[in-house]
Amino acid sequence: MSTSQQPRSESGDTTAGGSGTTAGATSEPAAGPGYSGAAAAETAPAAAGEDQTGGEQAEEVKLGPTGRPLREIPEPPELHTHGPATVLAMCNQKGGVGKTTSTINLGAALAEYGRRVLLVDFDPQGALSVGLGVQPHELEQSVYNVIMERSLPVDSVIRNTKLEGIDLLPSNIDLSAAEVQLVAEVGREHTLLRVLHPVMKQYDYVLVDCQPSLGLLTVNALTASDGVIIPLECEFFSLRGVALLIDTIDKVRERLNPKLDITGILATMFDPRTLHSKEVMARVVEAFGDTVFDTVINRTVRFPETTVAGEPITKWAPRSAGAAAYRQLAREVIGR
Ligand SMILES: Nc1ncnc2c1ncn2[C@@H]1O[C@H](COP(=O)(O)OP(=O)(O)OP(=O)(O)O)[C@@H](O)[C@H]1O
Numbered sequence: 457m458s459t460s461q462q463p464r465s466e467s468g469d470t471t472a473g474g475s476g477t478t479a480g481a482t483s484e485p486a487a488g489p490g491y492s493g494a495a496a497a498e499t500a501p502a503a504a505g506e507d508q509t510g511g512e513q514a515e516e517v518k519l520g521p522t523g524r525p526l527r528e529i530p531e532p533p534e535l536h537t538h539g540p541a542t543v544l545a546m547c548n549q550k551g552g553v554g555k556t557t558s559t560i561n562l563g564a565a566l567a568e569y570g571r572r573v574l575l576v577d578f579d580p581q582g583a584l585s586v587g588l589g590v591q592p593h594e595l596e597q598s599v600y601n602v603i604m605e606r607s608l609p610v611d612s613v614i615r616n617t618k619l620e621g622i623d624l625l626p627s628n629i630d631l632s633a634a635e636v637q638l639v640a641e642v643g644r645e646h647t648l649l650r651v652l653h654p655v656m657k658q659y660d661y662v663l664v665d666c667q668p669s670l671g672l673l674t675v676n677a678l679t680a681s682d683g684v685i686i687p688l689e690c691e692f693f694s695l696r697g698v699a700l701l702i703d704t705i706d707k708v709r710e711r712l713n714p715k716l717d718i719t720g721i722l723a724t725m726f727d728p729r730t731l732h733s734k735e736v737m738a739r740v741v742e743a744f745g746d747t748v749f750d751t752v753i754n755r756t757v758r759f760p761e762t763t764v765a766g767e768p769i770t771k772w773a774p775r776s777a778g779a780a781a782y783r784q785l786a787r788e789v790i791g792r
């Protein structure tokens with residue numbers, strides 16, 4: 457999908473104007489550009505509605521949490537052959553926004569749809585590995601070794617997980633040395649791309665969980681990727697730094713990887729009960745338009761629980777709203 461890469465300027469090109477492709481653009485009548493998404497989140501703001509609390513009559517167009525009309529996202533087609541993989545980097549230099557949680561759960565949901573998935577832990581903290589029940593300090597070899605030793609085949613370090621269809625390239629604290637050591641390498645930005653190349657045909661999706669920084673490891677992830685998913689927490693400061701992230705993505709596209717695209721912006725930790733969350737959401741949609749996924753991940757204690765359990769939410773609480781949300785995200789990702 458070719459989305460617009462730039463955050464749309466607040467005054468100029470806004471959501472409804474730029475893109476006629478999605479259902480979202482067709483019916484935003486009364487709201488107009490820069491609608492107050494806060495009010496818009498549950499029911500269409502019926503222009504003439506005298507009594508705003510009476511939701512029943514105004515329910516012709518049901519709006520999703522993004523303030524856009526809800527749409528059905530079709531079941532993805534069954535796959536009979538696999539690969540070559542689409543590589544997606546989960547990236548935001550802000551910490552704690554849901555990169556790792558989204559990597560695990562999107563990966564698990566894609567696997568439920570029959571996609572073969574490789575999850576790459578590209579953070580020395582190893583949270584993705586932990587989230588899949590792997591103890592980073594017990595690893596003999598990790599992504600660090602394949603990055604630094606050209607002769608070490610990547611499939612000797614990739615491991616199966618308890619989850620069908622999901623493999624893991626794990627990481628641990630060793631990877632923190634790579635940032636410094638890679639600087640002296642020729643083609644240092646292409647190291648991850650080179651490492652992944654031999655296994656691309658075995659997978660449908662490779663998801664790279666980036667660390668919260670825009671350093672050389674993240675640039676490696678972007679250079680190896682077809683798309684970027686940017687998780688954004690629905691909090692006041694979440695938009696700070698996104699311009700810098702998009703600038704980095706633009707530079708990588710210009711200089712290192714022309715195919716790099718922003719697959720989507722994923723709003724996470726949304727709290728439908730607070731006006732604040734809704735206001736942040738409205739600003740995000742205003743700034744990024746259709747690049748924002750329809751799927752929104754609510755804030756729920758279920759996610760921290762899954763980390764302790766070492767399982768994705770689709771396994772830990774398969775009928776939960778969180779599991780449903782990541783399945784919907786998987787359908788959106790497959791469709792984009
Ligand atoms: N939707 C959610 N609701 C509530 N808690 C969540 C949600 N998503 C993630 N969390 C929790 O928030 C914390 C940070 O999430 P996560 O580790 O996925 O973020 P991250 O962006 O990968 O962080 P880092 O930048 O440190 O790598 C974790 O404890 C996680 O369990």
Ligand SMILES: [Mg+2]
Pocket residue numbers: 555556557579583584665666667
């Ligand atoms: Mg993380």
